[in-house]
Amino acid sequence: MRGWWREISGLVLPVACGGCGRPRTELCERCAAALYGRPARRARPVPEPEGLPVVHAAGAYTDAVRAVLLAHKERGALGLSRPLGRALAGAVRASARPHAAAHGALLLVPVPSARRAVRARGHDPARRIALAAAAELRRTGCPAQVLPLLRQHRPVADQAGLTARERLVNLSGALRLREGAARLLKGGTAVLVDDVMTTGASLVEAARALSAVEEVPGPRFVRPSAAVVAVPPLSFE
Numbered sequence: 001m002r003g004w005w006r007e008i009s010g011l012v013l014p015v016a017c018g019g020c021g022r023p024r025t026e027l028c029e030r031c032a033a034a035l036y037g038r039p040a041r042r043a044r045p046v047p048e049p050e051g052l053p054v055v056h057a058a059g060a061y062t063d064a065v066r067a068v069l070l071a072h073k074e075r076g077a078l079g080l081s082r083p084l085g086r087a088l089a090g091a092v093r094a095s096a097r098p099h100a101a102a103h104g105a106l107l108l109v110p111v112p113s114a115r116r117a118v119r120a121r122g123h124d125p126a127r128r129i130a131l132a133a134a135a136e137l138r139r140t141g142c143p144a145q146v147l148p149l150l151r152q153h154r155p156v157a158d159q160a161g162l163t164a165r166e167r168l169v170n171l172s173g174a175l176r177l178r179e180g181a182a183r184l185l186k187g188g189t190a191v192l193v194d195d196v197m198t199t200g201a202s203l204v205e206a207a208r209a210l211s212a213v214e215e216v217p218g219p220r221f222v223r224p225s226a227a228v229v230a231v232p233p234l235s236f237e
Contacts (some may be wrong), residue, residue, distance in 0.1 A: 002095060006140030018071040018080045026104045027083050031064040035123035036087040039086070040094040040227070043235040045200040049168055052200045053192060053207045053226045056095040058087035061196055061230035069195055069230060071127040084229055085132020091135060093142070105143035107222065108134050109205045112150050112175070129229065130193045143188075149181040150209055167201035175209040179212050179227035190224040197228045197235070 005172025016023050027035070036058055038178055044055040059065045071077040110130045118124045130146045137144035153176040159167055179195055192206050203226050210224055 004081070007154050013094060015079075017078050020067070026077075026079050027068065031068065032083060034064040035229075036090055037085055042094075042237050043197065043228070043231040044237065045164070045231070045235050047164065047171060048145070049164065049200050049204050051178040051204045051207060052107070053203060053224055055203065055226040055231075055232040056091045056102055057197065057228045057235070060233040060236065061198075062233060065230050072129070073121065073195065074098075074102060076122065078123065078128070081128045081132045082136075084129045085193070086132075086136050086196075087135035087138075087229050088227060089136040089153045092144075092191050092193065094135065095225040095227040096189050097182040098106055105145060106134075106137060107185060107188040107190045108144060108146045108193050109185075109190055109206070109210065110146065110159060111194040111202050112152055114156060115152065129195055133193065142221060142236050146162075147181075147184055149184065150175045150180050150206055151178055153167050153171060164199040164201065167199050168204065171205040173205075174203050175230065177209055177212055185210070186214050192224050192226040194226070194228045195230070197226075197231045203228075 006135055015026045016024050017028040017031055019034065020028060022028045040056045040058050043055045061069070068084065072080040092106060092108065108130045110126045113124050113126060127146070127148060134144040134146045152174060154174055156174050157170050159170065162170060190210065191204055192210070194202060197203060207224060
């Protein structure tokens with residue numbers, strides 16, 4: 001019911017820019033430029049955890065970009081998934097560029113949110129943005145689909161307030177592949193996707209879970225890269 005109400009209210013209630021609050025526009029030109037107006041860049045958290053895949057990000061997690069992400073994730077501004085998806089699509093292209101031509105369609109694998117967070121918000125932000133990114137990629141001629149192949153195997157603590165090391169320990173072994181994932185993943189180029197990367201712990205665990213595909217007979221599995229909408233400014237090279 002909560003998700004349904006958000007969808008309807010987004011159509012009938014007055015809107016303001018998710019980045020700066022400017023009235024009568026969901027995202028103004030200035031905030032859109034901050035979100036997806038420049039090429040995606042390689043990003044590394046400091047310190048960089050072992051096992052982190054190559055990550056590209058669309059922008060820095062500050063100012064308008066941070067405001068847009070929080071409006072979508074925490075305040076139910078679901079219409080912002082489209083521009084966020086456009087930003088993520090740029091990061092996916094940059095991240096998959098070395099492999100995509102030789103290995104078929106892009107397979108966007110969202111990092112799953114905790115079940116309690118999805119219930120509280122009424123939606124899964126990373127998955128919604130991934131779907132918008134796949135649509136944007138297809139619109140521009142790049143075959144892409146979203147494969148929600150990762151699931152939480154055990155509960156994890158809230159990451160807020162944890163150090164980088166504590167986050168790695170908290171998430172270690174928390175994710176598993178869903179049934180039949182190996183067959184689907186070997187049909188294209190896998191790219192792990194999320195909305196924000198801070199310490200990289202979530203992407204390390206997601207990459208570890210996907211590595212189980214290597215043990216399944218069949219075509220060679222290309223280790224996934226990763227793409228996110230935003231990272232802390234210090235994470236950019």
